[in-house]
Amino acid sequence: MKKLTVLTILTVLGTSLWAQSSWLGQSNTNNQNYISTGMPILLIAPDAVSSGMGDVGVASTPDAYSAHWNNAKFAFTEGTMGISTTFTPWLRNLKVGDMNLLYLGGYHRLGNRGTLAASLTYFSLGDIDMTDIEGNKVTDLHPNEFAIDATYALKVTDNLSLGATARFMRSDLTNGQTINDGSGNSETHAANSLAADIGLYYQNSIDKAQSFALGAFISNLGAKLSYSDANNNREFLPANLRIGGRYTNKIDDYNSISLLLDLNKLLVPTPHFRTYSYDSIQSLTDYNNISPVAGALQSFADAPGGFSEELQEVQISAGAEYWYAETFAVRAGYFFEHQNKGGRQYATVGIGLRYNIFSFDMSYLIPTTKLSTNPLSNTIRIQISMDLKPTE
Numbered sequence: 001m002k003k004l005t006v007l008t009i010l011t012v013l014g015t016s017l018w019a020q021s022s023w024l025g026q027s028n029t030n031n032q033n034y035i036s037t038g039m040p041i042l043l044i045a046p047d048a049v050s051s052g053m054g055d056v057g058v059a060s061t062p063d064a065y066s067a068h069w070n071n072a073k074f075a076f077t078e079g080t081m082g083i084s085t086t087f088t089p090w091l092r093n094l095k096v097g098d099m100n101l102l103y104l105g106g107y108h109r110l111g112n113r114g115t116l117a118a119s120l121t122y123f124s125l126g127d128i129d130m131t132d133i134e135g136n137k138v139t140d141l142h143p144n145e146f147a148i149d150a151t152y153a154l155k156v157t158d159n160l161s162l163g164a165t166a167r168f169m170r171s172d173l174t175n176g177q178t179i180n181d182g183s184g185n186s187e188t189h190a191a192n193s194l195a196a197d198i199g200l201y202y203q204n205s206i207d208k209a210q211s212f213a214l215g216a217f218i219s220n221l222g223a224k225l226s227y228s229d230a231n232n233n234r235e236f237l238p239a240n241l242r243i244g245g246r247y248t249n250k251i252d253d254y255n256s257i258s259l260l261l262d263l264n265k266l267l268v269p270t271p272h273f274r275t276y277s278y279d280s281i282q283s284l285t286d287y288n289n290i291s292p293v294a295g296a297l298q299s300f301a302d303a304p305g306g307f308s309e310e311l312q313e314v315q316i317s318a319g320a321e322y323w324y325a326e327t328f329a330v331r332a333g334y335f336f337e338h339q340n341k342g343g344r345q346y347a348t349v350g351i352g353l354r355y356n357i358f359s360f361d362m363s364y365l366i367p368t369t370k371l372s373t374n375p376l377s378n379t380i381r382i383q384i385s386m387d388l389k390p391t392e
C-alpha cells in the first residue's frame with residue numbers, strides 16, 4: 001500500500017490537470033523540451049520478444065503482438081490462429097509491488113489473404129492511499145488504464161500487406177475525486193477516447209538463405225483525453241510514427257540471425273513554452289486548441305530549435321536475434337532517446353524457447369546512463385504464446 005499526496009499522485013501519473021502546468025515550470029537551462037501525452041502506456045512494448053531487442057518491432061517476425069508494432073504483419077503470420085499474453089511488473093526498482101501491465105492478444109487467419117486480430121492492454125497502478133498536504137487520509141484510489149482494439153490485415157500481394165485498427169481507451173486515474181488544479185477545485189472523471197492505426201508491411205527473399213522486411217506504422221491517432229470538464233486542458237494521445245526494417249540470414253539448417261532497426265517519432269506538437277508568464281499561458285491555450293490531425297502534421301516542423309531539435313525527437317531502436325534449430329533464441333538490443341527529449345537510453349537482453357505450438361520468452365532492461373530513468377529498469381518480463389493451428 002502506498003501513501004501519497006494528491007500532488008504526488010498527479011505528478012507521477014502525468015494526468016491532464018498537472019502535465020500542462022509542469023511544462024510551464026520547465027527550465028530552459030539544459031534545452032530540455034519534452035513532449036507530454038496522455039496514456040503513454042500505449043507506447044510501452046507489451047512483449048518480451050521485441051523488448052529483448054531494444055524495443056524494435058515494425059518489421060520483426062509477425063506474431064500475436066503485431067497490433068502494437070505493425071498491424072499489417074498479421075497477414076503474414078505462420079500460424080492460422082494464435083494467442084499470447086505478457087505480464088510486466090512496474091517500478092520494481094522503487095519496491096512498488098502492486099503496479100503491473102498485462103497484455104492479451106490473438107489473431108485468426110481468414111483464408112490466404114485476410115486476418116482478424118484483437119488485443120487488450122490493462123495497466124493497474126495498484127491501491128493508493130490518497131492524503132492531503134498534512135498527511136491525513138482522504139480516500140482510497142484504484143487508478144487504472146486499459147485499451148481494447150480490433151484489427152483487420154489484408155495481404156495485397158504475395159509480399160505486401162496493409163492493416164487497419166480501431167481502438168477504445170479509458171484512463172481512470174483519479175476515480176472521480178475533486179482536485180485543486182491550481183485555479184480552483186475541479187471535479188474529475190475517467191478520460192475516454194477512440195483512435196485508429198494504419199500499417200504497411202513488405203517482406204521478400206534475397207536468395208534461399210537471406211530475406212528482408214520493411215514496415216511503416218502510424219498508431220494512436222485519435223481524440224484527445226480530458227479528465228475534467230472545468231478547463232480546456234486536454235491531453236494528446238501518443239500518436240506515433242514508426243518505420244524500420246529487418247534482415248534475416250539463415251546460415252544453415254540450424255542457425256539463423258536477424259538484425260533489426262526502428263526509427264520512432266511522436267506525431268504530437270512540440271511545446272513552445274518554458275516559463276510561467278502571460279505569453280506562456282497564451283501559448284498553452286493555443287496548444288490546447290490544436291486538433292490531433294493538425295498536431296500530427298505540424299509535428300514534423302514545429303520544434304522551436306528548428307531542424308536539429310526535430311532530429312532529437314527521433315528515437316532509435318536496434319536489435320539482433322539468434323535462433324538455434326528454431327527452438328532456442330538469444331536476443332539483444334539498444335534503445336536511444338536524446339537527453340533533451342526524455343533521455344531514455346538502455347540496453348536489453350532476452351531469451352526464447354519454442355516447443356511444438358508453445359513459446360516462452362523473457363527480457364531484461366538495463367539502463368546505460370545515470371540520468372536514464374525507466375519504470376522497467378532491471379525488470380524481467382515474461383511472455384507465453386501459443387499457435388493453436390500452425391500452418392504445415
